[in-house]
Amino acid sequence: MCRHLGYLGPAVPVAGLLDRPTGLLRQTWAPADMRGGGTVNVDGFGVGWYVDGEPEPVRYRRAVPMWTDAAFTGIAAVTRSAAVLAAARSATIGMPVVDQACAPFTGGRWLFSHNGRIAGWPGSVADLAAELPTVDLVTLDAPTDSALLWALVRHRLRAGASMADALAGVVLAVADRAPDSRLNLMITDGVTVAATTWWHSLSTLTGPDFVVVASEPWDDDPQWTSVADRALVTASRTPIPTVRVRALGRPDKDADDRLPA
Numbered sequence: 001m002c003r004h005l006g007y008l009g010p011a012v013p014v015a016g017l018l019d020r021p022t023g024l025l026r027q028t029w030a031p032a033d034m035r036g037g038g039t040v041n042v043d044g045f046g047v048g049w050y051v052d053g054e055p056e057p058v059r060y061r062r063a064v065p066m067w068t069d070a071a072f073t074g075i076a077a078v079t080r081s082a083a084v085l086a087a088a089r090s091a092t093i094g095m096p097v098v099d100q101a102c103a104p105f106t107g108g109r110w111l112f113s114h115n116g117r118i119a120g121w122p123g124s125v126a127d128l129a130a131e132l133p134t135v136d137l138v139t140l141d142a143p144t145d146s147a148l149l150w151a152l153v154r155h156r157l158r159a160g161a162s163m164a165d166a167l168a169g170v171v172l173a174v175a176d177r178a179p180d181s182r183l184n185l186m187i188t189d190g191v192t193v194a195a196t197t198w199w200h201s202l203s204t205l206t207g208p209d210f211v212v213v214a215s216e217p218w219d220d221d222p223q224w225t226s227v228a229d230r231a232l233v234t235a236s237r238t239p240i241p242t243v244r245v246r247a248l249g250r251p252d253k254d255a256d257d258r259l260p261a
């Protein structure tokens, strides 16, 4: 499964958020908590960040392992941002390895990422997909479960849902149809990060002036808090750094015994 990271805090070099002892860069080749969903995250990466005064974030993504992209390393070293969403991809078997399949997916002010897979893709969620406007379907970034999840979330956002409600609604709708799915979603608008856990790892770190939500801790700081399975997390930096967690559906005690396809 892929790995992702959301950061809200003082403007810092993007590279400093990725290159940590056990951070996203290292998680590309040595993730610690994949829970049976793959071994490495080398099928691509993407980073989205907000720039002061710009209404929409910048997004960079490529279908190569993060460490191989020397041009990005240079850009990330000198690019500062106060709101970042980054992801490293392990493609689900059968899904294309192309730039357009890498998170974060974008639309307006939003950046979106998915760790996991939709079980029984694509037939299991065909009826959900059919609820989308045709234009949304024919302009999916890639023929992948993650791109469809983004279209479903974006559709709810455009109808007025909050980020948290949009994520929760999509996770529950997909899980109803495809119960063995892994649905750790993450979204930000540059002010708030919302994320779900659905059969995958997620941790949070709250500092004096920042919050981080990540698939895995980026270091061994004891302040990292592991999020329970089947939860909805909302994190914001202002007025003070805050992380809220609430339950999302019933706990599935057998989840860790099932292996992903």
Ligand code: GLN
Residues within 6 Å of the ligand: 001, 002, 003, 038, 089, 090, 091, 092, 093, 095, 101, 114, 115, 116, 117, 118, 144, 145, 146
């Ligand atoms: N299923 C998604 C993809 O193939 C996400 C992959 C993952 O989390 N491993 O892009």
